[in-house]
Amino acid sequence: MQAAISINNQFNYASVSDGSVMRIPLSDIDEFHLKNVRRKRDDKKFTELKNDISRHGVINGITVRPHPDQSGRVEILAGYGRWEASKELGISDIPATIKRVDDKEAIAIGLSENINREDLSFFDEAVAAQRYVSLYDGDVEEAAKSLGWTAAKVRARLVIMSCAPVVLSALDDGSIKLGHAEILSQFTHKLQEGTLEKIIAEKWTVEKLRERAGKAQRLLSTAKFDVTDCQKCQHNSDLQSGLFDTHVGKAKCGNLPCFKAKTEQxxxxxxxxxxxxxxxxxxxxxxxxxxxxxxxxxxxxxxxxxxxxxxxxxxxxxxxxxxxxxxxxxxxxxxxxxxxxxxxxxxxxxxxxKAPKVHATDKPAGAAKVDTAPEKKAAAKIEQKTPKAVIEDYRGQVRQISATHMLNNAGFKLGVMLASICKASGYKPSIDALKGATRFNAMIQACVSLDIKLIQNEINAAIAFMASESADNNQPDHEFTDLMIGCLSVLDDAEQKVIEAWKPEKASLSKLTKHGLIALCNQVGLSTAYDIAHGDNAFEKLAAGSKAEFVKGVIGFKFDWSHHAPAEMLKLIPNKN
Incomplete structure (x- = not known):
């Protein structure tokens, strides 16, 4: 096992290959910057762990990753108990497996260790459900697959996390049962807290709480959903008095599960x-x-x-x-x-x-004074991750622009014929320019710039091959959008053609988020032009309204778009070969 020793007492963990096992000084280990996913430590079990390590050492190593900002350090992902016990025992180093992973994978490693414990409580399961759903950005199905649970179980445990903190603590320390927490999750936090005191003080059973919860009510005036259907509901407190239409502010719902379900809907x-x-x-x-x-x-x-x-x-x-x-x-x-x-x-x-250090230097008498004021360095800009729907919309538009030009290109049309025959028959072109173009799209793109007679000769040869030699040949599907965009690479003025053809339309602009639309307007100068035409801060006021009105205002404003197209759309245009 390799030891982390190097000149200047620093080891470059960033250079270690994934999966490497080595002994690492405890002084080189930091806590994971997104914090340990394990919620707390069991003191009794921790003492047992320390005694075991004191007698036998650390048998099962911890898992770490190279620190993202410091080459001489690592972050711990799994094995917090062994790490903390070793520190308290004064042990100098610990066996560890190096994993070269990003933040998302790092969280998953820590979660995996915790979720596989035998003593997992209902509260632990609820925490795990929330962290895994978060890890997959709200995708319950994917979270369930990683946990090895059903999606229904994930959702059931996730509901528990809507309880007030004091309720979660009571579930964690065993003061209440899972059934108590599930029923309390239907209440507001204020009502949960007050009810919890009675549950503990009067030792309510789950059945007792369910009975009392059935009598709880909530003002319908606080509902976020449409309460029209509530007018004739048997759980509406004003049903018998017939006062619902004129006293909606006093009407109460006596079916909290239904109230919560409609709120979630x-x-x-x-x-x-x-x-x-x-x-x-x-x-x-x-x-x-x-x-x-x-x-x-x-x-x-x-x-x-x-x-x-x-x-x-x-x-x-x-x-x-x-x-x-x-x-x-x-x-x-x-x-x-x-x-x-x-x-x-x-x-x-x-x-x-951070201001760069400026060192004073000797200078002849009478020389001009050197300006030593620190200069601020421009921050390295990190590009935004444009929403997928926007990119797909731009791809579709660039495809249509390409189609208007390629449909009149003889090389393109003959290329479609040749590529189709090759795909169906398995024919391999003899032209050097086409020998490497084995995929459907690549062959058509190559044909766009070839001599017509060469392509026609290949078509004749391919047809002959298909008629006399070819066997059944199933090729993978192809993307026509990629094809049409790729063909623009033969045009010297492809970008200009896209700019001239693109026009701001409601369907396209509506796919942008409001922030994305603001960025586009700033990019082309429309925001400035709008303020000049309508007065200071006019564009800001337009953007502050609903998205629909914002889009309508942008389209309705007389602005010369003939020299503009979205930057993300122009990035799709391939470089000329």
């Missing part, structure tokens, strides 16, 4: 889609806890990175608060869910603020 089918159209990525709060997201702002990543890189990024999410508390349906904007990228942005901005 409103969140997922009404509120969330509404927010996604405006902001892009939207995650329910219970699916993405604070530990797995970071507030992004000009203060921590810099104004330029924030405005042109982060605001329209697909990883910049809006967190939608759930539950039945009063803040249900409210949002927390600007939450970065890509820890790797967030760390790079923060570091780049901090580095840009």
């Amino acid at each position: 409103w969140l997922n089918e009404v509120r969330k889609p509404e927010l996604e159209a405006e902001y892009g990525t939207v995650l329910i709060a219970i699916e993405k806890p604070e530990s797995d997201r970071f507030t992004v702002s000009p203060a921590n990543v810099g104004a330029d990175q924030y405005q042109s890189g982060c605001t329209g990024c697909a990883k910049n999410a809006v967190i939608l608060k759930d539950g039945i508390n009063n803040d249900c349906g409210s949002i927390i904007p600007d939450q970065c869910i890509d820890s790797e990228c967030h760390r790079k942005c923060v570091k780049a901005f901090k580095d840009s603020l």
Whole structure:
């Protein structure tokens, strides 16, 4: 086993291959920067672990990864107990497996160790469910696969995490049972806290709590969902008095499970889609806890990175608060869910603020004074992750632009014929320029710039081969969009043709998030032109309205788009061969 020893007492862990096993000084190990996923330590079991290590040493090594910012250090991912016990025992080094993984994989490794414990409690399962769902950005099905659970079990455990902190603590220490927590999750946090005191003080059973919960009521005036169907419901307190229509503010719902179910339906089918159209990525709060997201702002990543890189990024999410508390349906904007990228942005901005050291030098008498004021270094800009729907929309538009030109290109049409015959027959072209073009798309793209007679000769040869020699030949599917975009590489003025052809239309602009549309307007200068035409801050006011009105205002404004096209669309154009 290799020991981590080197000149200057620093070992470059970043150079170690994935899966390597070595003894690492405890002084080189840091806690994982996203914190240990294990929630607490069992003192009795920890003492037993220390005694075992004292007698036999660390038999099962820990798992670490190279520190993302310091080559001479590592971060621990799994084996916290062994690491902490070794430190308390004064052991100098510990066996470890080096894993070269990103933040997401690192979290998964830590979660895997915790979830495979034999003493997993219901609370542990609830925490694991939330962390795994968060790891997969709200995808319960994928979380269930990783856990080896059913999706129903994941959802059931996830519900527990909507309980108030004091309820979770009571479940954790055994003061209440899982059934108590499941019933309490239907209440507001305030009601949960008050009910918990009675459960513990009066030793309520789950059945007793269920009976009392059946009598609980909630004002329908606090409902986020449409209460029209509640008018004739038997659980509506005003049903018999007939006062619902005129005294809706006093009507109460006596069926909290139904109230909660309708609230969740409103969140997922009404509120969330509404927010996604405006902001892009939207995650329910219970699916993405604070530990797995970071507030992004000009203060921590810099104004330029924030405005042109982060605001329209697909990883910049809006967190939608759930539950039945009063803040249900409210949002927390600007939450970065890509820890790797967030760390790079923060570091780049901090580095840009560091002033370079300026050393005074001797100079002749009368020489001009040297300006030693520190200069701020520009932060390295990290590009935004454009939403997939926007990129696909741009791809579709560039494809259509290419089609208008390629349909009149003889090489393209003959290339389609030749590639189709080759795909069906297995014929291999004899032209040197086509010998390496074995895939359907590549062959057509190559034909676009070839001599017509050469292609015609190959078509004749391919037909002859197909008629007399070919066997059945099934080739993989091809992407026509990739094909058409790729063919633009033969045009000297491909970018200009895209710019001339592109026009801002409602269908396309509506696919952008509001931040993405603002970025586009800033990019082409429309925002400035709009303020000149309508007065200071006019564009800001336009952007502050609903997304639909914003799009309408942009399209309706008389602006010369003839020299502009979205930057992300222009990036799709291939370089000329």
